[in-house]
Amino acid sequence: MEPLKEMYSREWVLGLGNQLSLVDSKINPLEFQKQVFSSPWKDLELKERINRLSDVLVQYWEGPISKIYPNLIKLIDKLRDHGISDFNFPYIFLNDIVTKTGLDDFETSMKALEKITVFSSAEFAIRFFYKEHFDKTLKQMHKWSNHKEAFVRRLASEGSRPMLPWGIGIPEIKKNPEIHLSILETLWNDQNEIVRRSAANHLNDISKLNPDLVLEFCKSKFGKSEELDKNLKHALRTLLKKGNKKALSYFSYNTKWEPAKFKLSLLTKEIKVGDSLEFEISLSQTAKDKTKVRMEYKIGFLLSNGSYGYKVFQLGERLLLPDEKLKISKKHSFAPITTRVYYPGTQTITILLNGNEYKLQKFELKRG
Numbered sequence: 001m002e003p004l005k006e007m008y009s010r011e012w013v014l015g016l017g018n019q020l021s022l023v024d025s026k027i028n029p030l031e032f033q034k035q036v037f038s039s040p041w042k043d044l045e046l047k048e049r050i051n052r053l054s055d056v057l058v059q060y061w062e063g064p065i066s067k068i069y070p071n072l073i074k075l076i077d078k079l080r081d082h083g084i085s086d087f088n089f090p091y092i093f094l095n096d097i098v099t100k101t102g103l104d105d106f107e108t109s110m111k112a113l114e115k116i117t118v119f120s121s122a123e124f125a126i127r128f129f130y131k132e133h134f135d136k137t138l139k140q141m142h143k144w145s146n147h148k149e150a151f152v153r154r155l156a157s158e159g160s161r162p163m164l165p166w167g168i169g170i171p172e173i174k175k176n177p178e179i180h181l182s183i184l185e186t187l188w189n190d191q192n193e194i195v196r197r198s199a200a201n202h203l204n205d206i207s208k209l210n211p212d213l214v215l216e217f218c219k220s221k222f223g224k225s226e227e228l229d230k231n232l233k234h235a236l237r238t239l240l241k242k243g244n245k246k247a248l249s250y251f252s253y254n255t256k257w258e259p260a261k262f263k264l265s266l267l268t269k270e271i272k273v274g275d276s277l278e279f280e281i282s283l284s285q286t287a288k289d290k291t292k293v294r295m296e297y298k299i300g301f302l303l304s305n306g307s308y309g310y311k312v313f314q315l316g317e318r319l320l321l322p323d324e325k326l327k328i329s330k331k332h333s334f335a336p337i338t339t340r341v342y343y344p345g346t347q348t349i350t351i352l353l354n355g356n357e358y359k360l361q362k363f364e365l366k367r368g
Contacts, residue, residue, distance in 0.1 A: 005046040007090050008053070010037065019082060020057075023074045027060055035059075047166070054096035065102030069112050072097065076119045087151055088120050095125035103132050110140055118151045123167065126159035130170045138179065145183045150192035157187050157198040163205040177206040178213055188221065188235075189228055196231045203235035211239055215246050222250060241296065241312040243355030248294070253354045257291050259283040264351050264359040273342050273368035276331040279361075281351055285320040292319050293353055299332065300348035301340065302365070312352065334365060 013036050017029030035056045044052060061068045072094060079091070094116050102109035109129065113122040129137045138160075145156040158164070160180045162173045173179060180202065187199040207214040218232050232250075233240070239247035245255045260283075267278040285291065295315035300308040315328060332349075334342060344367050351358045 005049050008049050019075060019078045022078050023071055024060065032056065050093045050096065053093040054100060057097055058100050063101035065098060065105050065112060066108045068097060068101055069108055072112060073115060076115065086119050091120035094120055095122045099125045099128040103128065106133050106136055114152055117155045118149055121151065122155055123159040123164060126155060127168045127170055134172055142183060145186045150195055153187060153190060154195045154198045156183050157195065157202050161202045161205050162209060174209065177209050181217065188231065189224065200231045200235040204238055207236065207238050211244065218250065243352065245355065248355050252292055253294050254291055255354050255356065257354055259353065260286045262358055264361055266361055266363055270364045270366065271334060272366045273334055273336065276333045277363060278331050279349065280327065280329045282327045285322060285324045287323050290319065290321055293317065296352040298350045298352055302343045302345045302347055304343055308348065
């Protein structure tokens with residue numbers, strides 16, 4: 001699979017240059033392409049390529065943001081006329097132009113981000129304004145949480161997350177994650193799924209910092225609809241994976257339940273990097289009970305310092321009837337991925353049933 005950074009191909013950048021030339025006759029598409037691809041383009045990662053695109057445009061459109069704003073809006077209009085859809089990730093560099101030229105003009109910058117976020121999300125850009133103008137930005141996010149545009153409402157939740165992936169850290173938010181609860185109160189049951197999903201992700205971030213805050217937020221919100229309960233489950237996913245008894249109880253998982261019989265079998269206890277660990281679990285329900293069972297497995301990955309890092313994976317959910325027997329076969333791939341380094345040696349696997357751990361087994365991972 002091609003790296004995401006390769007979405008900025010020569011053809012794509014030239015196409016952007018053509019649209020820019022319709023907005024600003026000073027921009028020559030071929031010259032624009034040449035500047036973007038100047039060395040060391042090949043060595044730049046995705047975020048650096050996004051930065052390069054915004055830098056080149058800022059060279060053409062020198063600040064302040066009040067001077068650049070009309071060109072940004074004209075460009076978005078041209079791109080839409082050309083068939084480019086909204087919420088389009090490759091154009092996220094447009095938000096960087098605002099952060100590079102507008103930190104000292106809060107009002108115009110907010111006007112720009114409100115427009116641009118619909119076309120390409122501004123969740124990373126808004127965090128620079130939290131850094132420079134915390135109170136004003138917080139007030140703006142509350143205002144946006146009631147905006148008519150769903151992507152602007154999403155920005156109010158996504159851009160204010162305590163642990164936004166890729167986003168710059170905002171210590172005030174991490175120290176006080178409750179500061180945005182009123183925004184989440186507005187958005188958790190929004191009519192738009194993309195907004196609800198963002199609110200759930202924000203709540204999940206908070207659960208890593210202050211679990212009780214999120215448990216209290218969620219406890220009275222169940223039962224309104226199946227769809228909303230699904231979003232609440234997404235908000236509580238980290239606590240569910242950790243076996244938090246209160247979170248599990250919200251979804252009617254009996255944390256005191258035990259299977260009548262249980263067995264975990266590994267097809268082999270030695271695999272190579274690139275192979276898959278194959279395992280099978282079998283369990284049987286007690287004679288009288290009918291139980292909703294959440295099934296997961298936890299891999300203990302050996303780390304470079306000899307300790308273990310753990311990650312929980314889903315096996316599914318079942319309503320077990322009295323005396324029912326269940327068998328599940330699973331493969332877990334150890335193919336190389338960019339987000340994890342595999343260290344040869346002893347690894348572990350444990351099965352989780354309603355948050356309780358069963359049958360730790362060890363296996364050896366060898367070099368491929």
